[in-house]
Amino acid sequence: GENVEQHPSTLSVQEGDSAVIKCTYSDSASNYFPWYKQELGKRPQLIIDIRSNVGEKKDQRIAVTLNKTAKHFSLHITETQPEDSAVYFCAASRGGSARQLTFGSGTQLTVLP
Amino acid sequence: DTGVSQNPRHKITKRGQNVTFRCDPISEHNRLYWYRQTLGQGPEFLTYFQNEAQLEKSRLLSDRFSAERPKGSFSTLEIQRTEQGDSAMYLCASSPTVQANYNEQFFGPGTRLTVL
Numbered sequence: 247g248e249n250v251e252q253h254p255s256t257l258s259v260q261e262g263d264s265a266v267i268k269c270t271y272s273d274s275a276s277n278y279f280p281w282y283k284q285e286l287g288k289r290p291q292l293i294i295d296i297r298s299n300v301g302e303k304k305d306q307r308i309a310v311t312l313n314k315t316a317k318h319f320s321l322h323i324t325e326t327q328p329e330d331s332a333v334y335f336c337a338a339s340r341g342g343s344a345r346q347l348t349f350g351s352g353t354q355l356t357v358l359p
Numbered sequence: 360d361t362g363v364s365q366n367p368r369h370k371i372t373k374r375g376q377n378v379t380f381r382c383d384p385i386s387e388h389n390r391l392y393w394y395r396q397t398l399g400q401g402p403e404f405l406t407y408f409q410n411e412a413q414l415e416k417s418r419l420l421s422d423r424f425s426a427e428r429p430k431g432s433f434s435t436l437e438i439q440r441t442e443q444g445d446s447a448m449y450l451c452a453s454s455p456t457v458q459a460n461y462n463e464q465f466f467g468p469g470t471r472l473t474v475l
Contacts (some may be wrong), residue, residue: 252401280463288391289363289400289450325416335401346392346415349401 248273250338251348259326260358267353270318271335276338279319280314280347285332292333294321326357361385363467365451371473372441379437380470384453391434392464393426394450395419408434409456427475441474448472 248270259265271279280295296303296310296319303310307326312319323330333354337347364383370379384391389410394402407415407422410431420426423441428434438445448471452464 250401282466289468291466292463295463337401346404346407346417347394347402348404352399352401 248276248338250336250348250350252336252353253303253352255288255351256354256356258356258358259325261328263326265321265323265330265355265357267321267336267355268318269320269338269350270316271338272317272349273338273340274317275340279310280306280337281310281321282335282337282349284330284335284352289334308359309317323355326345328357328359331357333357363451363453363465364468365449365470367470368468369471369473371475373475374443375440377437377439378441378472380449380472381433382434382436382451382453382467384433384451385455387454387464388453388465389431390430390454390456390464392452392454393434394437394452396448396450396469397446398424405436405449438472441472443474446472446474 252269277298282290283293284290294310296309298310309322333352335352336350339347349354366381391408392407396402404417405420406426408428412427423439426436448469450469451467454464
C-alpha cells in the first residue's frame with residue numbers, strides 16, 4: 247500500500263519568512279496530493295491540492311510543487327503570519343476513484359511574531 | 360452549519376463496552392469516509408462508502424469494528440468490546456462525485472473516544 251513520509255515534524259519561522267514542508271510517497275499510481283491544515287482541536291481543512299498532471303499550483307501565499315519522477319511534493323508558504331501556525335498534513339491517493347487518502351505524520355508549524 | 364457533523368463529540372467508555380458513532384455528511388455527497396487519528400499522527404483510513412455500498416476496508420478495521428450507511432445518507436461506526444488501544448479521534452469525511460475538485464474530502468469535527 248501507499249506510504250507517505252513528511253518532514254520536518256516541527257518547523258518554527260519568523261513572521262514574514264517562508265516555510266517549506268516536504269513529503270515523499272511510495273505508490274507511483276498515486277495521482278492526487280492534497281494538503282490539510284489542522285488547528286488545535288479542530289477538523290482538518292483542505293488548503294491546496296494538486297493532481298499529477300501538473301507540476302505546480304499556487305493560491306495566494308500558498309504553493310505546492312510535485313515531482314512525479316522523484317515521488318515527492320512540497321508545500322510552500324510565503325510571508326508567513328501567526329495565523330498560519332497549525333499542524334499541516336500532506337496526503338496522497340489514487341484520486342481517480344476518490345479512494346482513501348494516505349496521510350503523512352504532520353508538521354507543527356509555529357510562526358513567531 | 361452545512362458541513363459534515365458527527366455525534367457525539369466526546370465519548371468516554373469502559374473497556375469491553377460497545378460504542379456507536381454517527382456521521383452526517385454534507386447533503387448530496389455520496390462518498391463517505393471514516394478515519395482514525397491518534398495524538399501526533401495523521402488520520403488513518405478505516406473504511407469508505409459510495410452511497411450505501413461499503414467499497415473499501417482497511418486492515419486496521421478489525422472484526423470488532425463495523426460501519427454502515429443504510430440509506431446512503433448518514434453513517435454509523437460501531438466498536439464492540441472496546442480496548443484501550445481504541446482511544447483516538449474518529450473522523451468522518453465526505454466528498455461529492457460530480458465537481459471539478461471531486462476528490463476533495465471535507466472532514467467533520469470528529470468524535471473523541473476515551474476507553475478507560
